[in-house]
Amino acid sequence: MNAQKNAERAALRAHFRRKYQLSEDPKDINHLRSVEGKVSLPHQLSKIIYPEAKTKDEGFQLLRAFQGLSLDSVPMVTSPLHHEECVQSNSCHLWLQKSFLLGSNKKSLCLIKAGAVEKEKLEEAKGVHDAGARSRRDIPHTGRNGWLNLVRFWRKDYFSQLHKHQERTFRDLGPIYREHVGSHKSVNIMMPVDIGELFRAEGLHPQRMTLQPWATHRETRKHSKGVFLKNGEEWRADRLLLNKEVMMSAAVKRFLPLLDEVAKDFCQMLQARVDREGRGKEGKRSLTIDPSPDLFRFALEASCHVLYGERIGLFSSTPSMESQKFIWAVEQMLATTPPLLYLPHRLLLHIGAPLWTQHATAWDHIFSHAEARIQRGYQRLSSLPRSVSEARAAGGQYTGVLGQLMEKGQLSLDLIKANITELMAGGVDTTAVPLQFALFELGRNPQVQEEIRQQVMASWASAAGDPQKALQGAPLLKGTINVILRLYPVGITVQRMPVKDIVLQNYHIPAGTMVQACLYPLGRSSQVFQNPHIFDPRRWGSSSRDDGQKAEGSGFRSLAFGFGARQCVGRRIAENEMQLFLMHVSFRKFYRFECQYQ
Numbered sequence: 231m232n233a234q235k236n237a238e239r240a241a242l243r244a245h246f247r248r249k250y251q252l253s254e255d256p257k258d259i260n261h262l263r264s265v266e267g268k269v270s271l272p273h274q275l276s277k278i279i280y281p282e283a284k285t286k287d288e289g290f291q292l293l294r295a296f297q298g299l300s301l302d303s304v305p306m307v308t309s310p311l312h313h314e315e316c317v318q319s320n321s322c323h324l325w326l327q328k329s330f331l332l333g334s335n336k337k338s339l340c341l342i343k344a345g346a347v348e349k350e351k352l353e354e355a356k357g358v359h360d361a362g363a364r365s366r367r368d369i370p371h372t373g374r375n376g377w378l379n380l381v382r383f384w385r386k387d388y389f390s391q392l393h394k395h396q397e398r399t400f401r402d403l404g405p406i407y408r409e410h411v412g413s414h415k416s417v418n419i420m421m422p423v424d425i426g427e428l429f430r431a432e433g434l435h436p437q438r439m440t441l442q443p444w445a446t447h448r449e450t451r452k453h454s455k456g457v458f459l460k461n462g463e464e465w466r467a468d469r470l471l472l473n474k475e476v477m478m479s480a481a482v483k484r485f486l487p488l489l490d491e492v493a494k495d496f497c498q499m500l501q502a503r504v505d506r507e508g509r510g511k512e513g514k515r516s517l518t519i520d521p522s523p524d525l526f527r528f529a530l531e532a533s534c535h536v537l538y539g540e541r542i543g544l545f546s547s548t549p550s551m552e553s554q555k556f557i558w559a560v561e562q563m564l565a566t567t568p569p570l571l572y573l574p575h576r577l578l579l580h581i582g583a584p585l586w587t588q589h590a591t592a593w594d595h596i597f598s599h600a601e602a603r604i605q606r607g608y609q610r611l612s613s614l615p616r617s618v619s620e621a622r623a624a625g626g627q628y629t630g631v632l633g634q635l636m637e638k639g640q641l642s643l644d645l646i647k648a649n650i651t652e653l654m655a656g657g658v659d660t661t662a663v664p665l666q667f668a669l670f671e672l673g674r675n676p677q678v679q680e681e682i683r684q685q686v687m688a689s690w691a692s693a694a695g696d697p698q699k700a701l702q703g704a705p706l707l708k709g710t711i712n713v714i715l716r717l718y719p720v721g722i723t724v725q726r727m728p729v730k731d732i733v734l735q736n737y738h739i740p741a742g743t744m745v746q747a748c749l750y751p752l753g754r755s756s757q758v759f760q761n762p763h764i765f766d767p768r769r770w771g772s773s774s775r776d777d778g779q780k781a782e783g784s785g786f787r788s789l790a791f792g793f794g795a796r797q798c799v800g801r802r803i804a805e806n807e808m809q810l811f812l813m814h815v816s817f818r819k820f821y822r823f824e825c826q827y828q
């Protein structure tokens with residue numbers, strides 16, 4: 231019994247270690263080994279790991295949470311299947327759990343060595359799993375001929391309205407459809423329960439659609455790739471190191487004060503501008519502005535402060551031309567990406583087509599800007615006497631993500647450059663645009679705006695200047711960001727290639743199929759959310775965390791940052807940056823937003 235209890239706890243710890251990408255603990259592995267990898271979890275515990283295991287008959291799929299956990303010196307994978315008897319197969323063990331097939335609620339964990347399951351056993355068990363599923367070919371589609379579809383996309387300008395096109399298509403064809411545009415094929419889904427299924431089949435090295443034009447740019451210019459473009463073990467190695475610098479709570483503690491400083495300064499800059507240019511009496515001035523350029527400058531200033539540990543002075547009256555060019559280049563690079571995804575971009579490169587040239591030139595700007603900053607950071611850090619840099623590290627003085635990566639020396643300089651450049655490129659419009667939507671929604675929902683302001687002011691007063699405490703005491707800020715990203719997702723799809731066959735909406739999806747979870751139709755679906763179009767951050771508050779959720783698969787509705795091990799690596803930077811912005815600019819001071827256009 232003791233061994234079983236220890237194994238239960240070890241199983242839970244191992245699950246969370248894997249989830250948060252921490253290294254395995256040999257003690258837990260020993261506990262699991264002592265019960266030969268078989269753990270029966272009480273229902274309450276199993277629900278923690280797999281919240282969607284609702285009924286006994288659906289079967290508890292703890293196994294899926296354990297991909298990649300090694301119980302031996304040999305790499306192991308876990309079987310997604312439930313078995314009952316022990317079957318000898320290539321000197322490994324497979325437990326078949328008849329009770330599952332008979333509908334018992336006993337749950338079992340079964341770990342097997344990688345590659346050890348005989349194919350036919352998998353096929354046999356898959357038959358149980360997939361019984362009655364229809365073929366992928368039967369999925370409703372938008373036209374079989376990819377090139378004709380491409381022409382239709384051009385003519386109807388779907389590239390700039392992809393989210394609307396997806397929403398319409400789901401309305402017409404139902405919750406799953408196939409699309410073939412140019413050389414690009416995908417199965418598109420939008421229901422949380424299906425996205426959950428996809429997530430559970432993403433494997434240890436989740437793979438999404440490779441943005442080929444970006445990859446080609448790196449290859450032609452002989453630049454290394456960062457996590458965004460890498461796959462497999464190479465991706466995972468970089469990603470684990472980056473997680474420590476930008477995702478872990480210790481890292482958040484380090485960079486939060488930097489974001490706070492930038493948000494405060496932005497607030498002061500705006501204040502000065504209202505005083506200078508605003509209309510009305512002293513103390514009650516009002517100013518009408520297009521916030522977009524200011525928000526882009528805020529986002530770049532904040533990113534650079536976190537990445538390089540230094541300010542780049544974008545709030546001064548004469549911001550550098552180089553930084554303005556960088557913002558322009560990111561916009562240009564993003565605007566030219568969608569059409570290039572569907573066109574034979576290598577051919578366009580070959581003939582020097584303007585679309586490709588614009589795309590590549592935009593990337594070149596991004597690279598040269600990042601390169602200059604990295605060089606400066608490198609020189610600054612390497613010119614410090616060793617004693618000073620050690621004292622800084624020991625005293626917790628933060629030198630930005632670049633400094634941290636350099637000091638640790640686990641990534642080569644080349645890979646540091648590649649990853650920092652990606653973080654730079656990914657960190658500007660992704661936060662600037664949702665902030666603009668947030669101001670827009672707050673402007674046209676004055677009551678909500680007032681309620682948030684009251685909460686922020688109360689929280690600020692009791693936080694004694696600690697930005698982290700102030701954010702914790704004002705959950706409506708987080709709610710605002712969540713609702714904004716649900717209604718206006720930055721990336722409109724999250725894609726994965728499942729590593730094993732799955733069944734979605736009763737269609738059989740073979741491993742390796744490109745499946746896209748479409749976030750815009752998901753976030754606005756009345757099947758998933760009650761009153762989805764209403765901007766109400768209170769629904770994310772502590773009293774009701776459900777945001778009007780209706781559909782099954784509740785964990786897979788809030789997906790603006792993706793999911794699992796491959797979710798957005800800049801997530802913690804983005805969330806904190808946006809919340810601090812709203813806290814300082816909109817609420818701590820006395821700004822009230824009104825919307826000039828509806």
Ligand code: HEM
Nearest residue numbers: 457458653656657660720721791792793796797798800804
């Ligand atoms: C509101 C802001 C943001 C949103 C909504 C967002 C969204 C996303 C999404 C959906 C993905 C794909 C995740 C997946 O496949 O599961 C992603 C990946 C990524 N994002 Fe973000 N992002 C944001 C901000 C940022 C920021 C500020 C940075 C950099 C500081 C950043 C850097 C990256 C990188 C490098 C990846 C690739 C990660 C990997 O493949 O391992 N993002 N982001």
